[in-house]
Amino acid sequence: MIKKMVLLTLGGRKFSLSVEQIEHVLPRQRIYPLVCLRPEIAGVFLYNDEPIPMLALPTLPEFNISEPVIVGAYIIVVQSEYGNIGLSVDSAVSIVDVEDGSFEDVTPSESDVQGCHVFNFQDVSYPLLNVGEILARLPY
Amino acid sequence: MIDSEGKRVVFRIADIGFSLAVDVLIETREADGVEIDKSTADLNRGLLGQILFRDAAVPLWDVRHLLDLPYADDDKVLVFVFGTDGVWAFLIEIVVGVVLAVDFQRCDVPVLLLTRDRQPFTSIDVWHNEPLVCFEPALVERFMVQV
Numbered sequence: 001m002i003k004k005m006v007l008l009t010l011g012g013r014k015f016s017l018s019v020e021q022i023e024h025v026l027p028r029q030r031i032y033p034l035v036c037l038r039p040e041i042a043g044v045f046l047y048n049d050e051p052i053p054m055l056a057l058p059t060l061p062e063f064n065i066s067e068p069v070i071v072g073a074y075i076i077v078v079q080s081e082y083g084n085i086g087l088s089v090d091s092a093v094s095i096v097d098v099e100d101g102s103f104e105d106v107t108p109s110e111s112d113v114q115g116c117h118v119f120n121f122q123d124v125s126y127p128l129l130n131v132g133e134i135l136a137r138l139p140y
Numbered sequence: 141m142i143d144s145e146g147k148r149v150v151f152r153i154a155d156i157g158f159s160l161a162v163d164v165l166i167e168t169r170e171a172d173g174v175e176i177d178k179s180t181a182d183l184n185r186g187l188l189g190q191i192l193f194r195d196a197a198v199p200l201w202d203v204r205h206l207l208d209l210p211y212a213d214d215d216k217v218l219v220f221v222f223g224t225d226g227v228w229a230f231l232i233e234i235v236v237g238v239v240l241a242v243d244f245q246r247c248d249v250p251v252l253l254l255t256r257d258r259q260p261f262t263s264i265d266v267w268h269n270e271p272l273v274c275f276e277p278a279l280v281e282r283f284m285v286q287v
Contacts, residue, residue, distance in 0.1 A: 032271050033156055034253065035207040036260050041252060044264075044271050049245055051264050051271040053252040082251045135252065 003098040005119055007126055009091040010057055010072065016119040016126035023077040023084055025093060040138050045086055047077055054086040055134070078131045085131065096121055103128070148244065148265070150236040150272060151219070154209040157236070157272040159244065159265045164277055166220040166227060167193075168235055174218060176200060185285045191229060193220055203230045206283040207260055221277045228277070239267060247271070258282045 004019040029045040031054050037043065042056035054075070072090030101121035117128040147162040174191055181189040186205030190197040198220065204211055215231035244265040260283065263274040 033154075034261075034264075034271065034273055035156060035209065036255065037253060038255070044250070044253070046266065046269060046271065049247075049266055051247055051250060051266070053250050084250075085252060138252075 004095050005098055005101065005121070005126075006076070007094045007096060007119075007121065008076070008089045010087070010089055012090075014124065014126045015129045016121075017076070017078070017087075017129045017131075019095060021078050021080075021131060023079050025089075026075045026077065028073055029075050029086075038138065042088075045075065047084065047086075050084075052077060052084050052086050054088065055131075057087065080131050080135055082135050085135070087129070087131070146241040147238055148241055149238050150267065151217070151232045151275075152234050152236060153203060153215065153232050154212065156209070157267075157270050158232075158275040159239070159267065159272040160219075160221070160275040161241075162238065164222050166222060168220070168232075169218050171216050171218045171231060186283075188231075191218070193227060193229065196227075198227045198229055200229045200231070201280075201284060203232075203280065206280060223277050224281055228281075243267065244272075246274075 006017045006019055006022060008015055008017065024047065026047065031043040031045050033043045040056055042054040044051040044053055046052070072088040074089045074093060076087045076089055076093070077084050078087055101119050104118045104120055104125075106118050106127075117130070119126045119128055148159040149162060149165055149168070150157060150159050152158070176189045176191055177197065178189040180199075181187055183202075183205070186202040188200040188202050191200050203209070204215075214233050217232050217235055218229050219232055220227055220229045244267050247264045247266060249259075249262060249264060260279050261273045261276060262279065265272040265274055
């Protein structure tokens, strides 16, 4: 089976994400605040009647997203070893074959996304969102 | 006698929904006109002072301060609860209602919401498609710095 990548934009910036990590793509959901959340969590939304944390990517310094987008047009429910988590996406999602693009390692000086791998597709670079790494780096 | 077992009070503070077991709730009342003895207040700890409750002085705690919620002058209802060492009170915005526990869906707190030190809630109730923080006085007390 040919692996797929999802190409998306968040805060006006392009990213890529492996389809294997995606549980579901939802239209915009209401985000509910709770108490004592870490700043990297914007709140929770309900998915299958379960509260799912919403990752506030713009608060992560390595993403350097100036536009304070917390809730875009879609929410991607991503699987992780910490449980499902939501990512807000502000553009229609496109899905492409991995074989139609290429992966590349990029040094931190070449990209403001830490430890970055990039998926190149049709001469456009999409930094790879590794949600597991992002969550592992959160201060606990 | 009305059986209150299995019922929960839904209330709001700072637009966040909470649910509280009726078993630990003593009373709610309008805060307007209630005299607060501020001689014991320590705002740095979130202690607003003391108020009279059934002829005894009980501490009035600022839950917004304890749980790091935004300050607002919107809290108009007093809630008295059984704490670990006695009765204490706090202010809320509004009581939404009293609901049968069976009308809630009880959920575990997602791992990413857990903190290592003090966790102010251990469950989430889903009610009318809204996640509510299960307010547990004993857990909130952990945020009260005693002197």
